[in-house]
Amino acid sequence: MGKTLTEKILSNKSGVDAKAGDIVIVPADLVFTHDISGPLTITQFKESGLGKLANPKSTPIFLDHCAPSPRLELANDQKVLRTFAQEFGCPLYQVGDGICHQLVVEDWANPGDIVLGGDSHTCTIGGLGAFATGMGSTDIAVAMALGKTWLRVPETFLVKITGKFPRGVYSKDLILHLIGLLGAEGATYKALEFGGDTIRTMTMSQRFTVANMAVEAGAKVGLFPADEINRAYLETHGRGDRFQSLLPDPDAIYEKVVEIDARKLGPMVAQPHSVDNVVPVSKVAGTKVDQVFIGSCTNARLEDLAVAASILNGKKGHPQTRLIIVPASRTVYREALDKGYIKIFINAGAAVLNPGCAACAGIHQGILAKDKMCLSTTNRNFKGRMGNPESFVYLASPATAAASAITGEITSPEKCLS
């Protein structure tokens, strides 16, 4: 019987014929944690009495969520992580290196891998064809120690995308549209696998944006097949030898097939306070924007910054609107500098901050005041997400964000693109 990508990876790794619904135990190729899920992970690891890490060299720790630390309590948490990394020989990513998921795709993950992260957006890494899923601190602590975890093999929804994106429409608009369609719990416990002719030309950066938000429909993973574009990406990152082609069987069994015609999509936004509250930009155009945030593991890669730069080039941000731009990693930052994007942003009046999560999780660097609104390229707009339950977050693509930063109100990017 044919297998989905999920069943292929989990069969291969567990050594049993894994079918949807089975419980399997799989070895982990990479287990990671960061500065806010990490301290509890370490407490749990110590409490478990298991004593050692199965593979310290592939147990990286990232300082990204509150980096540099805005508070003494968080500084103390980071100290715990630094000490642990040193004592156990884990790679430590410093303040300013960037966001965990971005660094994992740049430096670690390969098609067919099992990646377990102490963060719900670990599904980003599925863009590379790795079975990557987020877990809480205790699961991660045990996976670090035992080098494996248990998983229920999820049923799969195939999302088949056909046709070319119209001008001004990006992979963020596609994933927002899909979440609107499925609903915030529409794919709970499921795997989302992407197929159709559109994905064959999607860049890795676009795939990561889509996979990143699989969890916003409740999914366990968001998986792309591994093809030549994937191979080229791994080659640029020095891991060409780790490439393997990974495709679902033609007779794989899906619980559901969702078809999307990319030609019919327009720029989309998710309105407060839920990610599935999705409407075309045109429906909310003109809404006043107090802050624009271009950042996060969803949309702060070089391509995202390139689109924003093409719109902001030679323009000024609206005087009533703050513009915060945060590259996803140090590499992205350096490349954006080389290409002149950072200069464009600074000239447009943006605050460009060091790579990291920044305003995304409401801890620092862009907490909103009462009644204020942020148009953000991030992945969550839950009440309180940006640090204040009396504020509002709208989600959109970097193009929509950049266009709106100029006008000070929600604006469709189509007319700003040269």
Add this chain to the structure above:
Amino acid sequence: MLKTMLKGKAIRFGDDISTDLIAPGRYTHLRSNLPELAKHAFEDADPNFTARVQQGDFVIAGKNFGLGSSREQAPRVIKMNGVSAVIAKSVGRIFFRNAINIGLPVLIADTENISDGDELEVDLASGTLRNLSTGDRLKFGKLPSVMIQILDEGGLIPYVKKFGDFKFQD
């Protein structure tokens, strides 16, 4: 071994209660200070929660309870406030695992007719809930066997302390 007969009153929430509503991100600096963080449980969903919750009470919710971030502090602060179980129409995947891992039972049932303040009695062994205030009886879905085995030990840490590895029985 887990207590199998639970009794308490219902504290009612609606649909889509995210982990940001259970353990707000603005208190991230308290994540290593759980007793303090627990004082802010559900603050943005029900500001009176910590004042009115009593030992043994149930958190009753609609669909997709605990969606969002993987923060394990969410089930922890619920448990630390004395809640004996979460009963919801459906729950977010990571929250589900996290709750079981720390020994907080999560039960899936049609909670539509449970009102705030109802007196409830839950029998984990038989999978039934009695609403003493209305006389209703509900069946809840069976947990996957792996989760029952973890819960039986009081969570994943006590489980691995005892077995040293995953030793699940079919």
